[in-house]
Amino acid sequence: MLRWEIKEMRRDHLKQVMEIERKSFPTPWTRGMFLYELTSPKSFNFVATPLMEEEKLVLGYIIFWMAKGEVHILNLATHPSFCRLGIAYSLILFALDFSYKKGGILYILEVRQGNHAALNLYRKVGFAPWGIKKRYYPDTGEDAIIMRLFFGDRTHGQDADGQPHLP
Numbered sequence: 001m002l003r004w005e006i007k008e009m010r011r012d013h014l015k016q017v018m019e020i021e022r023k024s025f026p027t028p029w030t031r032g033m034f035l036y037e038l039t040s041p042k043s044f045n046f047v048a049t050p051l052m053e054e055e056k057l058v059l060g061y062i063i064f065w066m067a068k069g070e071v072h073i074l075n076l077a078t079h080p081s082f083c084r085l086g087i088a089y090s091l092i093l094f095a096l097d098f099s100y101k102k103g104g105i106l107y108i109l110e111v112r113q114g115n116h117a118a119l120n121l122y123r124k125v126g127f128a129p130w131g132i133k134k135r136y137y138p139d140t141g142e143d144a145i146i147m148r149l150f151f152g153d154r155t156h157g158q159d160a161d162g163q164p165h166l167p
Contacts, residue, residue: 027137
């Protein structure tokens with residue numbers, strides 16, 4: 001069984017992160033965008049890597065901003081070879097737990113209307129549709145569904161293996 005850990009993204013992760021990004025999105029972020037996020041004080045960047053491996057393969061990543069209790073999830077992706085193992089779920093729960101401990105209350109994200117896997121994941125952790133940004137994605141003209149989660153009235157803990165979980 002594949003097990004992973006979540007840790008801060010570093011510059012030396014970028015080659016693998018860029019590979020995942022290109023395989024995951026029609027209009028991938030550029031290296032410059034990732035470098036900006038790595039240096040921005042409002043940005044938090046994490047990767048999932050397998051436990052017990054010397055050469056750390058990046059399985060997935062999450063990037064989010066946090067300011068004054070609001071958390072905006074900007075980017076979340078899993079390596080296509082490791083989808084449906086719970087990596088993205090772990091990353092988003094980690095982000096919720098991490099930011100909640102730092103005062104996060106309101107969580108917001110945009111997702112392509114046709115990205116059913118992502119919509120299901122976000123619903124699974126408690127996000128709900130809040131609005132639509134018409135023709136938000138210029139590459140396809142697809143709408144974005146704005147989703148949000150108010151987390152200020154909840155508490156959460158950890159499983160026996162230290163993974164965060166929702167109440």
